[in-house]
Amino acid sequence: MSNVQIITGNSAAAYGAKLAKVQVVSAYPITPSTSVTETIANWVERGELKAEYVRVESEHSVMTVCISASTVGARVFTSTSSHGLLYMHEQLHWAAGSRLPIVMCCINRGVGAPWSIFNDQQDSISQRDTGWIQIYCRDNQEILDSVIQAYRIAEEVYCPIMVCYDGFVLSHTMMPVDIPDADQVCQFLPPYKPHTILCPEDPRNINPVIFPWQRRDAEGVLRDGYMDMRWKLQHALEESRDVIVRTSRDYAELFGREHGGLLWSYRTDDAEVLIAGMGSIATEATTAADLLREQGIRAGVVGVRVYRPFPRAEVREAFRKAPAIVVFEKNISYGYEGALCADIKAALYGTGIDAPVHNFIAGLGGRDVKAGELADAVRSSLTAITAGKREQQTWLNCVTE
Amino acid sequence: MYEVIWHGRGGQGVVIAAQILAEAAYLQGFKGVTSAPTFGPERRGAPLTASTRISDAPIRTFSQIEKADIAVVLDPSLFGVIDIVGSLKPKGWLIVNTLKKADEVDIHGCFNIAAADAAAIAIRFHLLKEGAPMVNTPMLGVLSRATGLVSRESLEKGLKWKLSGGASATNIAALRAAYEEASIRNHA
Numbered sequence: 001m002s003n004v005q006i007i008t009g010n011s012a013a014a015y016g017a018k019l020a021k022v023q024v025v026s027a028y029p030i031t032p033s034t035s036v037t038e039t040i041a042n043w044v045e046r047g048e049l050k051a052e053y054v055r056v057e058s059e060h061s062v063m064t065v066c067i068s069a070s071t072v073g074a075r076v077f078t079s080t081s082s083h084g085l086l087y088m089h090e091q092l093h094w095a096a097g098s099r100l101p102i103v104m105c106c107i108n109r110g111v112g113a114p115w116s117i118f119n120d121q122q123d124s125i126s127q128r129d130t131g132w133i134q135i136y137c138r139d140n141q142e143i144l145d146s147v148i149q150a151y152r153i154a155e156e157v158y159c160p161i162m163v164c165y166d167g168f169v170l171s172h173t174m175m176p177v178d179i180p181d182a183d184q185v186c187q188f189l190p191p192y193k194p195h196t197i198l199c200p201e202d203p204r205n206i207n208p209v210i211f212p213w214q215r216r217d218a219e220g221v222l223r224d225g226y227m228d229m230r231w232k233l234q235h236a237l238e239e240s241r242d243v244i245v246r247t248s249r250d251y252a253e254l255f256g257r258e259h260g261g262l263l264w265s266y267r268t269d270d271a272e273v274l275i276a277g278m279g280s281i282a283t284e285a286t287t288a289a290d291l292l293r294e295q296g297i298r299a300g301v302v303g304v305r306v307y308r309p310f311p312r313a314e315v316r317e318a319f320r321k322a323p324a325i326v327v328f329e330k331n332i333s334y335g336y337e338g339a340l341c342a343d344i345k346a347a348l349y350g351t352g353i354d355a356p357v358h359n360f361i362a363g364l365g366g367r368d369v370k371a372g373e374l375a376d377a378v379r380s381s382l383t384a385i386t387a388g389k390r391e392q393q394t395w396l397n398c399v400t401e
Numbered sequence: 402m403y404e405v406i407w408h409g410r411g412g413q414g415v416v417i418a419a420q421i422l423a424e425a426a427y428l429q430g431f432k433g434v435t436s437a438p439t440f441g442p443e444r445r446g447a448p449l450t451a452s453t454r455i456s457d458a459p460i461r462t463f464s465q466i467e468k469a470d471i472a473v474v475l476d477p478s479l480f481g482v483i484d485i486v487g488s489l490k491p492k493g494w495l496i497v498n499t500l501k502k503a504d505e506v507d508i509h510g511c512f513n514i515a516a517a518d519a520a521a522i523a524i525r526f527h528l529l530k531e532g533a534p535m536v537n538t539p540m541l542g543v544l545s546r547a548t549g550l551v552s553r554e555s556l557e558k559g560l561k562w563k564l565s566g567g568a569s570a571t572n573i574a575a576l577r578a579a580y581e582e583a584s585i586r587n588h589a
Contacts, residue, residue, distance in 0.1 A: 006424045006434060118440065139459075168440035169463045174420055175435045176427055176459075280463050287461045366440060370464040 003179045009170035012140040012177050013079060013105045013163070014039035016147025018049050019185040020103075022077040024069035026054040026062045030084040031117045032167035033107035037079055059084040063091030063102075070100040071206065073194040075151065078102070081167055082109035082123045089127065092160075096131025096233060098207060099195060101154030101161075103147060108279065108330070109167040110365040118366020119167040120330040121279065125307075125339045127162070131233050133240060134307045136278040137165040140177045142259045148185055149247050155192050156247075157240040159233070166280040166330075168366065180255055188254055237309045244306055260303065262311035265318055267293070268300030273378055274322040276302045278340060281328050281362065281369055288374035299378060304340060315347040325357045326381050328374060328396075332361050337393050356385045362396035373397065402433070402456040403550055404466045408485055409475035411445040412530075414537035417563075418473070419451035421541060425559030426455040426551045433460040448482055455550065469493060473544060475519075475536050486510055492588060496544050498536045503586035514586045515547030517579050526575040538572045542579030553580050 007015075013036045017025070025044070027037035043049040052074075054065045059080055066076045080088065085106055095102050106124045110116035124134060135150065137143045143165050150161040165171065198204060210226045217223050224232070245261035252258035266286045268274060273292075275285045282303035292299035302318045304311065319325060329338040336342060341359035348355075358381040363369040377396055384392055405422060409415035416438045423436035433456035439449050452466050471494045472485055479485060489495060491511045498519040499506060506514050523534030538560065545553045556576060561569045 004427070006420065006427055006436070117442070166463075168437075172440060173435050173437040173463055174423060176432075283461050284464060368465045370467070371462050 010035040012144040016144040017077040023074040024076045026065035033081040059087040063088040079105035092130040099158040103150045106164045116365040125331040133161040138283040262306045263314040264303045266301040271300030273324040276327045287371035291375040356390040405453040405471040406469040407451040418537035425555040429555035503584040539579035542576040543583040546583040
């Protein structure tokens with residue numbers, strides 16, 4: 001029996017957390033994420049979700065609550081946006097370094113100054129190197145399903161996961177979402193087993209100062225130095241790719257929805273140009289690809305679902321036969337180019353794939369991005385490529401004079 | 402795909418109306434529906450819009466609607482404030498809450514007009530919020546009668562889905578009255 005409701009992305013995220021039976025939730029409200037934890041707070045208050053809801057004075061404290069609760073064995077959840085996420089920055093490193101399977105929704109929003117409450121992905125992209133897995137969702141169904149999947153992935157590889165989706169564009173847009181059966185979700189998601197049990201009967205000192213070199217502990221066991229532990233985190237993220245793909249496949253078997261694991265593609269088989277993106281701009285790009293095909297240009301879309309770990313092999317495979325690549329993204333690595341474009345180019349290094357790669361920075365601070373504009377942009381890129389321009393960075397619909 | 406823009410003022414139930422239309426359309430069998438408010442902060446009394454997209458296939462566009470097939474105007478004073486007609490496709494529908502009949506509405510162009518005195522209907526059925534008539538559900542009835550895009554029966558199901566028992570009964574009564582009382586003027 002399917003249970004479809006017409007809900008916002010924020011409701012979808014809240015349902016995901018509820019179905020995952022999270023035990024501790026802490027949050028500090030920030031637009032556009034607020035209604036996620038507002039909804040959860042309501043469920044906790046009415047006894048519909050048996051969880052501890054911890055009110056704190058800042059996002060920095062939110063993440064410390066999540067770290068503490070996860071350390072003592074609770075399944076934890078939070079959500080935030082923009083400056084809230086940036087305020088957590090130090091604790092994001094701490095969560096990943098402690099190898100805690102915290103799941104957090106990042107409802108993507110631009111970063112000040114100047115103030116913007118509107119959507120882009122600068123917030124989560126700027127947290128790229130904190131050791132968190134990052135998943136970017138293309139619609140509200142994927143948000144709900146990804147939150148549930150995230151717990152299974154995180155608790156298997158002991159890494160925290162950020163489920164990212166575009167503020168307002170998805171967070172406040174209602175669309176049909178199939179809400180899975182709670183018993184089936186239980187079947188999919190086994191209870192959380194922490195790697196370290198911290199309890200009064202067995203006191204431990206976790207994360208003390210660590211030396212550069214390996215060292216014997218009080219029992220004479222040789223323990224990792226700082227760098228060895230960093231390698232283990234890097235290795236865990238590299239190895240998590242298989243877990244992410246397997247989890248996506250298992251989820252599809254049980255619930256009938258496959259969101260693509262690390263990466264998805266749309267009408268790419270015969271494509272003369274491939275459009276790449278993450279999140280809702282990639283959804284919009286599928287409509288642009290349809291428009292381009294109506295105009296006689298065989299366009300396809302490659303959606304990067306998981307940005308960290310970066311799907312190196314899958315990107316290589318997806319672009320293997322691409323005559324031209326156009327990357328649209330809602331972030332900028334100042335002084336260089338869009339973060340996704342840079343990573344795609346790096347993945348293609350040494351493979352013999354020699355397609356021109358054009359980069360469009362689009363939709364910063366909520367500037368509307370229409371499918372027709374994406375199609376026009378692709379056409380302009382193809383003209384420039386024909387004229388010999390192999391690399392190009394363009395700011396879409398932006399005054400650049 | 403059909404695109405509907407709702408024009409109203411903060412507090413008039415614009416966002417809820419856009420949602421109920423999306424839900425009713427889904428119940429009727431449209432696989433793709435979305436509804437969205439104007440993105441950003443909301444203020445009571447300020448002009449605002451919400452949108453509904455309706456399609457046979459799942460919707461893969463979330464950008465702002467450029468030209469709507471249907472524009473619903475909950476507050477006719479907005480005609481002097483924003484360019485409502487400019488956001489309407491040729492041969493589209495302009496659906497207005499007004500004291501006038503559709504033939505008397507003094508707006509002309511290549512579009513169809515449907516009109517009803519939704520405020521009077523709301524008052525008649527005690528659809529009031531903080532003393533103000535809630536014209537959003539009656540306007541759903543006018544939309545259904547004029548365009549046939551979503552049937553009255555589906556809208557009634559949508560209202561039942563969305564609202565509690567007592568509230569849904571009065572809203573359905575108002576919707577039916579507006580459906581019956583709507584006047585229509587087809588484009589030349």
